[in-house]
Amino acid sequence: xxxxxxxxxxxxxxxxxxxxxxxxxxxxxxxxxxxxxxxxxxxxxxxxxxxxxxxxxxxxxxxxxxxxxxxxxxxxxxxxxxxxxxxxxxxxxxxxxxxxxxxxxxxxxxxxxxxxxxxxxxxxxxxxxxxxxxxxxxxxxxxxxxxxxxxxxxxxxxxxxxxxxxxxxxxxxxxxxxxxxxxxxxxxxxxxxxxxxxxxxxxxxxxxxxxxxxxxxxxxxxxxxxxxxxxxxxxxxxxxxxxxxxxxxxxxxxxxxxxxxxxxxxxxxxxxxxxxxxxxxxxxxxxxxxxxxxxxxxxxxxxxxxxxxxxxxxxxxxxxxxxxxxxxxxxxxxxxxxxxxxxxxxxxxxxxxxxxxxxxxxxxxxxxxxxxxxxxxxxxxxxxxxxxxxxxxxxxxxxxxxxxxx
Numbered sequence: 001x002x003x004x005x006x007x008x009x010x011x012x013x014x015x016x017x018x019x020x021x022x023x024x025x026x027x028x029x030x031x032x033x034x035x036x037x038x039x040x041x042x043x044x045x046x047x048x049x050x051x052x053x054x055x056x057x058x059x060x061x062x063x064x065x066x067x068x069x070x071x072x073x074x075x076x077x078x079x080x081x082x083x084x085x086x087x088x089x090x091x092x093x094x095x096x097x098x099x100x101x102x103x104x105x106x107x108x109x110x111x112x113x114x115x116x117x118x119x120x121x122x123x124x125x126x127x128x129x130x131x132x133x134x135x136x137x138x139x140x141x142x143x144x145x146x147x148x149x150x151x152x153x154x155x156x157x158x159x160x161x162x163x164x165x166x167x168x169x170x171x172x173x174x175x176x177x178x179x180x181x182x183x184x185x186x187x188x189x190x191x192x193x194x195x196x197x198x199x200x201x202x203x204x205x206x207x208x209x210x211x212x213x214x215x216x217x218x219x220x221x222x223x224x225x226x227x228x229x230x231x232x233x234x235x236x237x238x239x240x241x242x243x244x245x246x247x248x249x250x251x252x253x254x255x256x257x258x259x260x261x262x263x264x265x266x267x268x269x270x271x272x273x274x275x276x277x278x279x280x281x282x283x284x285x286x287x288x289x290x291x292x293x294x295x296x297x298x299x300x301x302x303x304x305x306x307x308x309x310x311x312x313x314x315x316x317x318x319x320x321x322x323x324x325x326x327x328x329x330x331x332x333x334x335x336x337x338x339x340x341x342x343x344x345x346x347x348x349x350x351x352x353x354x355x356x357x358x359x360x361x362x363x364x365x366x367x368x369x370x371x372x373x374x375x376x377x378x379x380x381x382x383x384x385x386x387x388x389x390x391x392x393x394x395x396x397x398x399x400x401x402x403x404x405x406x
Contacts, residue, residue, distance in 0.1 A: 018128035018165045019226035020158065020187030023233065027200070031183050031232060034202050041231030042183075044220045046256045048285040072323040077367035079138035079315065082349035086146045095352045097245040097270055102141055103316035103347040105162055107249065107273055108150075112242030114212045117150045118249045118273065119162040120171070126161035126317055128225065134161070134317040137324075141348025144170050152199075152209045155180040156251025157235035158187055158223050161317055165191060179207060179214045183233035187225070203236060215239045217262045219253035221286050239266035245354075248272045248300055252313065254285040255292040259299035268301045270308070271343075271353035277314025277327035287313075287320075290330030294338050305340035305382075308353040315347065315364065325368045332362060332381055341382045 023031055031037055084100065093110055100108040105119040122144050127133020144167065153176050156162050163184070171178075172192040177199060180188065185200040199207040201216035208214075216236040223233040238249045239262065248262070248269045263269075276293035288296060290311070297309040314327035328344065335342040343358040345351055351358045360381040 015226060016128045017191070018160070020163075020165075021190035022230075023183045023186040027183065027186060028232070031234075034182060034234075036203055036234065042223070042234050044222075044256075044285075045218050045258050046220060046285075048220060048222070048254065072325075072369050072371075073318050073321070074324055075137055075364070075367045076369045079367055080346050080363055081138055081141050082346045084142050084348040084350060086142070086148060088350060089146075089148055093350075093352050095354045096242075097247070097354055098350050098352050099247075099271060099273070099310060099343070099345075100141075100350040101273075101310060101312065101345050101347060103136075103138060104314070105156070105249075105251070105273075105275065105312045107310070107312065108147060109240070109247055109249075111212060111240060111245050111247060114151045114210050114242060115147075115149065116212070116214075116240055117147070117153045117176075118238070119156050119251070120144070120153060120167045121161060121164040122167040122170070123164040126159075126164070126319075128160065128165075134319055137316055137318065138347055150174070150176045152177045152179055152212075152214065154178075154214065154238050154240075154249065155184055156219070156237065156249065157181060157221060158184050158225050158233050159252065160225065161319065162251065163187065163225075168193065177209050179209070179216075179238070181216055181234035181236040183223075186233070201236070202234065211243055213241045215241075215266060217248075217266065218256075218258045219251050220256045220258075221252045221254070237262070239269075241266065245270045250275045250288075250293075250296065250312070252287060253296075255288050255296055259296045260303075263300035263302055268304075268306050271310060272297050272300055272307060273310045273312045275313035276311040276331050277322075278317075278319040279322065279327075280320045282321075290327055291334045293331065294334035294340060297340060298338060305338050308341045308343050308358055309335070310343045310345075310353075323369075323371075325364050325371075328362060328364050329376070335382045336379075339382065344381070 036042055096112050098110040106121050107118045109116040122140050125133040125135050168191050177197050179199045182200055182202045185198045203216055203218045206213055206215040217239050219235050219237040221235040223235050237251045240247050246269045252275055274293040274297050275288055276290040279287040279289045301307055311331045343351055345359040346363050365375055
């Protein structure tokens, strides 16, 4: 993808701080040595379209402006935010694993005594400016400081709805470590994060923070924050392993065959956090539909409906032409078809994926525009019932039991 080249160093000097910084020096040399950097830019593991053949910006604008569809892209009422408190999160999870979805792709994961914060976005808009751009559809469930200490902040890529300047600046004042894809560290250093707190990884590279291992795994997406989107920062999904549990965060990605490889290498997972929102026929290969997201979850679990899938990248910002409720409704449909267990927490609602039950109410129906014909019947949703333990697995680990020969 080519971009607009700034005509002078003078314009570079006045560009918004939120644009971040371009990689340079040894960081840029490392990027150029990456096997995933080809002909001057990072490339995807499979061919990628940003819109279908014949698609145009004008056609997309027409879709966004249709009055009858525009009202369905936002909630009709107040989104219910769970009243989580500092005290709630200060109590350790009984199982050793707890997830708290903060909205969109932001998740606090407490895993085997460590706290991992994925793609934290506490800003009011996902934009380089505070007066324009997609605005929150619900408030942040609790202040950033109320999360308590965080061991590591994980960033999937540098788009505004995943890498938020005010949030990073607030976290820069703590002693947390940042695990980021190759090149993204340039933005963080520009915003005040000390280089010695950065763990900058290429695909399939790992780092240890305390007792957990974090691996940057492939994804099918793209990058860019400013006028010169030259694809010099990598995008990634993340596999995180503790002493007992394993979790996966997809970041933004289109569906691709590499999920099976990630699952074989790093899974199966107790929980996957999978992007299922902001999809469109105008960018079919960089975001997944709910059906594709469920397919990815199954691939990551070795083809079986193990663990719990948490749908992410929806409900918080209006970023695509589809109705606001479609990612949630589509995830329920896909989970029923696959017999897979899903969690449907309200923003800010903590849950333990290996517990007997997880949140499973389609909470969005109470605040959404009712579709023509009404809502589908609410039958059993995978997640209501005790989880299935895969044959030969040790409860709580998701891993096959090793039996000594004798």
